[in-house]
Amino acid sequence: HFSPLPPAPEGPLATNSVLASFEDITALESAEAMRRDFVANVSHELRTPLTALMGFIETLRSSARDDAAARDRFLSIMEREAARMNRLVGDLLSLSRVEGEERMRPTGKVDLALVLKGITQTLEPVAEAAQVKLISEGEAGALPVQGDPDQLTQVFSNLVENAIKYGGQGGEVRLRVSLIPHEPVLRGKAYRVDVIDRGEGIDEQHLPRLTERFYRVDTHRSREKGGTGLGLAIVKHIVARHRGRFRVDSKKGEGSCFTVILPAA
Numbered sequence: 061h062f063s064p065l066p067p068a069p070e071g072p073l074a075t076n077s078v079l080a081s082f083e084d085i086t087a088l089e090s091a092e093a094m095r096r097d098f099v100a101n102v103s104h105e106l107r108t109p110l111t112a113l114m115g116f117i118e119t120l121r122s123s124a125r126d127d128a129a130a131r132d133r134f135l136s137i138m139e140r141e142a143a144r145m146n147r148l149v150g151d152l153l154s155l156s157r158v159e160g161e162e163r164m165r166p167t168g169k170v171d172l173a174l175v176l177k178g179i180t181q182t183l184e185p186v187a188e189a190a191q192v193k194l195i196s197e198g199e200a201g202a203l204p205v206q207g208d209p210d211q212l213t214q215v216f217s218n219l220v221e222n223a224i225k226y227g228g229q230g231g232e233v234r235l236r237v238s239l240i241p242h243e244p245v246l247r248g249k250a251y252r253v254d255v256i257d258r259g260e261g262i263d264e265q266h267l268p269r270l271t272e273r274f275y276r277v278d279t280h281r282s283r284e285k286g287g288t289g290l291g292l293a294i295v296k297h298i299v300a301r302h303r304g305r306f307r308v309d310s311k312k313g314e315g316s317c318f319t320v321i322l323p324a325a
């Protein structure tokens with residue numbers, strides 16, 4: 061980046077144009093570096109389960125051949141690793157689709173209240189298995205927004221699943237809906253959904269990076285819980301496509317609150 065600039069032609073306009081092209085190259089190079097990072101990350105994430113699968117195939121072929129109990133155990137692990145790859149590929153496709161569509165605001169009409177109700181019904185058994193109480197509170201009526209029902213379902217499923225997975229030890233997860241008569245940034249009526257847990261919280265230094273692809277506070281823990289590291293990146297892009305706002309508040313040791321604000325239709 062520090063190769064000498066060509067001698068500046070005379071006059072202020074000409075100098076500006078040299079500066080502008082210098083900045084463009086820097087932006088291009090950093091986009092290229094991000095793309096390379098992403099490809100490297102994806103390859104690494106895919107290779108981890110693949111290596112495990114190949115190792116177990118090898119073991120099944122040799123030592124575990126005549127040991128039925130070991131075979132069952134290895135097959136379960138293989139199933140889990142294959143499921144992980146499947147989730148990862150699914151999340152990559154979701155992410156690439158929503159990134160491609162970001163400029164096009166969805167045109168459908170969706171009742172956010174029904175989306176949230178569907179999610180609590182689907183995730184109730186997951187919460188119960190984790191001994192977490194799933195609590196819905198706030199606005200009870202219809203909450204019409206302009207949007208894509210599947211994508212909005214994905215947003216709130218990701219958030220509630222995360223709250224159960226990472227904040228579940230607090231024993232409860234709250235889904236709180238409120239109406240904002242005039243949202244200052246969106247400049248109009250909006251609905252606010254908070255997904256609140258009383259878990260371990262997130263250290264402040266991580267908050268700005270949580271929506272980066274593959275960023276995890278604790279990689280081992282995320283993997284163990286079946287995470288792909290793409291959930292919040294997908295949330296961020298879907299919310300942007302819906303012209304909404306997304307924020308995270310958290311306090312270490314007290315819990316986290318993930319907030320989505322969507323313009324009312």
Ligand code: ADP
Pocket residue numbers: 218222223224226227257259260261262270275276277278282283286287288289290291292293316
């Ligand atoms: P993952 O697939 O790893 O869950 P996400 O993009 O959904 O990926 O989340 C990124 C990281 O943010 C997680 O790995 C976890 O460390 C952290 N995180 C997300 N939600 C919570 C939460 N409710 N409480 C604590 N940490 C969380």
